[in-house]
Ligand code: FES
């Protein structure tokens with residue numbers, strides 16, 4: 035069962051159209067809600083006139099921050115995000131009022147009838163300017179959200195030892211998650227006073243905390259239930275808290291169920307994005323290609339609210355040098371408030387930006403030294419037992435070298451590097467091949483407590499209920515967790531039913547983020563299933579005349595491991611256990627191994643283990659038009675152990691496609707805070723014609739901390755292809771582009787076109 | 796607004812309805828007929844989540860008015876399987892790991908079904924063109940293309956003629 039790829043347990047409902055997503059929910063008497071958005075990116079609210087809106091027939095409630103019974107703001111790290119703006123709006127996605135009505139059309143009309151008087155305030159849209167003295171202050175206390183650092187050795191000394199010091203600046207853009215399902219919730223009040231919010235939730239416990247605090251309810255009276263989730267990628271967290279607070283408030287005030295959904299337009303304007311980064315790298319290197327020092331400064335655009343900025347930038351600070359042996363390191367990262375759309379968690383979480391910078395840079399340095407990029411990397415990569423930039427000694431198999439070898443040999447790297455360079459002299463369309471590698475800390479790391487639970491309940495007929503607080507968002511969690519439970523109990527996967535994720539069924543087990551589910555949740559499921567199995571073994575021991583420790587569960591039987599003929603049916607063992615008065619519900623809790631971080635010193639054992647990867651991209655570029663075609667990608671990822679190889683492949687292919695979009699197509703255009711790309715005709719994501727052939731190469735170096743040796747896969751897949759493409763473009767066209775996306779204008783003109791207004795607003 | 800009379804066949808069932816003249820086909824299916832397997836992802840014809848088959852051709856139901864479908868035949872994802880028995884494309888999507896979040900899946904399968912209806916042995920490029928109006932953010936399309944190829948290679952009974 036472990037290492038096989040059974041069909042997805044939630045597949046059938048998805049191919050038949052039976053799966054019920056948030057937009058498919060319909061409750062009797064349900065009202066429809068709409069928000070009134072801000073009209074300035076930064077303004078003081080002087081007066082909100084709701085009188086006309088309230089008079090419209092069919093309107094059930096028009097509410098503002100003045101109606102909020104609890105705390106008007108929430109936030110996982112910094113409490114600054116207001117689902118209904120109180121006295122000030124800070125970006126154009128803020129809401130000043132929310133309406134519930136009998137139909138969506140009436141609600142829309144009522145929202146338009148709300149009149150708001152503002153005093154416009156000076157705004158700031160560049161995070162570097164926002165950190166200058168005298169910049170307009172967006173939140174009290176200044177615009178710096180956070181500053182993280184790493185310190186190792188002495189960079190001044192490192193630069194003295196260098197033969198060459200190279201300085202380069204890079205930038206990355208704001209991109210949208212573009213889950214195909216936009217955000218939606220339905221809030222309703224139970225007769226016992228419990229408020230239930232069902233919808234497209236990624237992190238049910240953080241959303242519950244926000245709703246309870248906003249409405250002044252105890253956590254036990256707020257229930258967050260996940261509907262089938264149409265993609266999330268880190269994106270349905272804070273913005274779902276916002277929707278849930280607004281809809282919850284309306285349900286509380288009207289006593290009726292309320293649906294609030296974002297159209298694609300509202301989703302692009304309101305929901306948070308990936309952080310734009312401005313990165314300055316200074317690197318010292320010896321003639322022979324040995325790195326001596328790195329000094330790095332990064333400014334991240336946090337937008338109007340802090341959201342995950344402190345954690346995203348912390349992940350960046352830990353990994354900023356890449357998987358290289360650098361004796362002297364000084365890294366500083368600043369998160370800044372601006373009046374742009376806020377930024378937060380997005381698959382990769384602070385790594386795609388820095389990977390783009392350091393992997394572009396590695397090729398640039400190799401070029402300066404006239405070394406081959408692969409050889410240059412092989413000489414500098416971290417090896418077993420070496421020390422990272424944060425001073426952590428790596429005590430697992432450090433497989434970045436293996437990943438580089440695997441991906442490049444599958445791609446035919448050396449031959450293509452040579453051949454394309456020659457052929458390009460005469461070819462019209464230029465070919466290029468580029469690579470990028472990375473390391474990535476698994477799970478939350480020292481950013482917080484990392485623990486999660488699972489419940490395995492064996493029913494009297496031998497069917498099995500599996501419950502955790504972690505969610506399916508398409509990645510295959512239900513299937514992998516069901517596989518683990520089935521494996522430990524010796525039954526087929528079909529016997530296991532993964533319960534819908536609901537805050538009222540299990541204690542808070544943290545968020546489904548940081549690619550932590552398999553290693554953390556999988557470990558908890560395994561423990562709970564083993565505990566349940568031990569009960570069955572204890573119950574069957576007498577009947578089998580053996581010691582419980584000699585028994586095992588295989589093939590729907592409890593049997594003597596050394597003598598499989600002495601066996602009893604799984605359901606028979608269940609009956610014996612129940613007859614003996616045993617409790618066949620097992621709860622297990624899994625806590626991550628100890629890790630630490632010293633924020634002052636900028637050092638620590640940041641994560642308990644790491645994964646390593648390399649991707650190679652082969653591209654073709656038309657130097658006349660600047661169009662890039664990504665022809666083929668080879669992606670080698672060490673996952674520890676692939677519990678479900680087909681699902682791992684799905685993660686790799688999906689992550690690569692996301693990164694192709696990030697690298698070549700996507701950018702949420704904001705002009706003075708106004709979103710110019712408000713639907714999918716203007717915000718372009720890759721289609722089946724934009725994504726070339728993807729070859730997944732799964733490497734397995736089992737990790738002592740993972741269930742069956744498994745580590746993770748979701749996020750590392752999305753952090754490599756953009757720099758691999760940038761390096762391939764440099765190989766093909768001889769042009770180094772240091773800003774994302776690598777779009778037509780940049781390749782042809784060398785800079786970005788100043789866009790004309792494309793759409794009147 | 797005065798309602799208009801509409802006779803329409805959906806998944807083989809004839810309906811006689813009275814609808815608003817500005818009702819989208821998407822809303823007719825989801826709201827009036829409770830066929831919620833057809834999804835909405837953009838409302839402007841860009842994502843393909845709302846794809847249904849209209850007289851044998853894949854169309855975006857968010858761009859078509861219900862009134863335009865008078866006397867015509869529509870197949871939605873709910874109409875593709877034969878009771879408990881999955882359509883070969885549905886089965887191939889499961890077998891090849893082509894489903895993740897599943898939100899694009901109904902539209903994707905219907906676009907593929909319309910392709911195989913018109914062209915039972917498409918090349919990989921033809922498959923990619925046929926599904927290029929269906930956005931998927933999860934899979935990178937690799938396993939989807941494999942699934943369609945596998946279904947196209949299946950025993951050519953008359954299953955796709957059902958649409
Ligand atoms: S909803 Fe119809 S194409 Fe997107």
Ligand code: FES
Pocket residue numbers: 214264265508893894895896897898899900930931932933934
């Ligand atoms: S499976 Fe999620 S959008 Fe395609």
